Amino acid sequence: MKTQQAMTQPVMVNGLDVQAAFDTIDAIKADPGLARFQFRAANTWISGGTNRSTIRDFYGAGREDDSREEPFEFMNGEPPVLLGDNEGANPVEFLLHAMAGCATTTLVLHAAARGITIRHLSTKLEGEIDMRGMLGLDESVSPGYERIRILMKIEADCSDEMLEDLLDVARTQSPVCNTVCRPVPVVIERAA
Structure with missing residues (x-):
C-alpha cells in the first residue's frame, strides 16, 4: 500500500511538475483572463552604446506579481568594432x-x-x-x-x-x- 507522501509526490518530467502544468492549463480554460500577461523592462542609457535594462515586476494570472525581491539587470554593450568596450552582449x-x-x-x-x-x-x-x-x-x-x-x-x-x-x-x-x-x-x- 502506498503511503500518503508517495501518493502526493509530484510527477516530474524534464524538471517540471506535470500535474501543476495541467492544473494551470485547466485554470486558464476555466478563466481565459488568467492567460493575459504584461511583461515589463526599463532601460537607462549610460554612455555610447552602453545601457542597462532592469526587469522585476509583471502582471500575470490576474494580478500584479511582485515575487522577485531583487530586479534582474542586464548590461547592453557593443564590441570594439561597433564602438564599444564589450560592456555586455x-x-x-x-x-x-x-x-x-x-x-x-x-x-x-x-x-x-x-x-x-x-x-x-x-x-x-x-x-x-x-x-x-x-x-x-x-x-x-x-x-x-x-x-x-x-x-x-x-x-x-x-x-x-x-x-x-x-x-x-x-x-x-x-x-x-x-x-x-x-x-x-x-x-x-x-x-x-
Whole structure:
C-alpha cells in the first residue's frame, strides 16, 4: 500500500511538475483572463552604446506579481568594432539569447506534457545581419537580422517523428520565436 507522501509526490518530467502544468492549463480554460500577461523592462542609457535594462515586476494570472525581491539587470554593450568596450552582449545578441531560451523552454514544456523525457538539449543560434541597414547606408537593406538559424541538438526518449513535431512546436508556440516570425506592432513614442 502506498503511503500518503508517495501518493502526493509530484510527477516530474524534464524538471517540471506535470500535474501543476495541467492544473494551470485547466485554470486558464476555466478563466481565459488568467492567460493575459504584461511583461515589463526599463532601460537607462549610460554612455555610447552602453545601457542597462532592469526587469522585476509583471502582471500575470490576474494580478500584479511582485515575487522577485531583487530586479534582474542586464548590461547592453557593443564590441570594439561597433564602438564599444564589450560592456555586455549587444541587443541583437540578447535577441538570440531570448529566442534560444524561449524555444528551449517551449520544447521542454511540450515534451513533458506528452510524457517525453529529454536526456540532452543544447541550442546554437546564428543570426546574419548587414550593418548597412542600421547605419542608413542602403535603403534596400533591412536594419534587422536577414536570417536566424536555430540548431537544436536533442536526445529524447521518443521517435524521430515526435522530435520533428517538438521542433515545430518550439518554432510555432515559442512566444519569442512567434513574435520575431510575424509582424508585431511596435510603437516608440516620447514619454512624459
